Amino acid sequence: MPELPEVETIAVELRQALIGVVIKDVVIRRTDFIRTKPRNLAARLRGKKIKTIEREGKRLQVKLAGDLECVIHLGMSGRVTLENPGSPLLPHTHVRIRFARFRKELRFRDPRRFGGLWFFDGRNGSARPLSRLGPDALSIRVPVLRAACKRRRQMKALLLDQQVISGLGNIYCDEALFGAKIHPLCLASDLTEPQVRNLACNIRKTLRNAIDSGGSTLRDFVNTDGSEGVFQKIHRVYGREGQPCPRCQTPIERIQCAGRSTHVCPCCQPWG
DNA sequence: AGTAAACTCCGGAAGC
């Protein structure tokens, strides 16, 4: 499940490899994986240089020469990889991008197809069917969070809303709320000023920590049972139902919040 | 109006 830390790691790696690289051609194996595109996309991509690669929330934004732009969203099961052109195509590889004078090709896999690619130019750019993103969670500031918390809404539901704050998914919501000792079902409008400050700090810290350990840990575990190892290393409540809270040893509980499975320490995160 | 819940997409994984 690529969340902000994974997307950030991917952005760094793609940037190192692909800035200044020129596209040779694009193989679209599933047309509906391309969610929006200008006319004659394939022809327009040919020969275009990659200018910038940025992360915005859980999305990747790739800017190309000639006012072309690509937004990548990985959804639940999306993977983007640089591979040798000859290596076997894994199932659900929907798009391949090959380059001039760069040996590897970029592949997009996504079994569940919750993700996708959006291409824009000056003409379709104004009507993007992508929602506007709130301020980035990795650098969320107290005044912004304070303003968001004026609403009478369950705290976790608010944090999951990408239009309020962008980048937090199910896992890091639980982790940040645990860090701040705030119950996910708390009304945002009931938070005290110290709680807001603490939460802002914990959102940044949780994500930064995941990026820092993810960068090395993810790589160490590639092609092994990697996700498991990383999981146990950095998550304190997520996926730990029944296991002792790392702070107070009380068993972690799993509840439902905003339709998502939610992990909480009933002792550290009192409700009401 | 603002919030919440249900529904949609889909296939992997878990459970029976």
Add this chain to the structure above:
DNA sequence: TGCTTCCGGAGTTTAC
């Protein structure tokens, strides 16, 4: 072994 059920990011729809 083979079926059914659950799960979820995010947009849309529906209801309170």
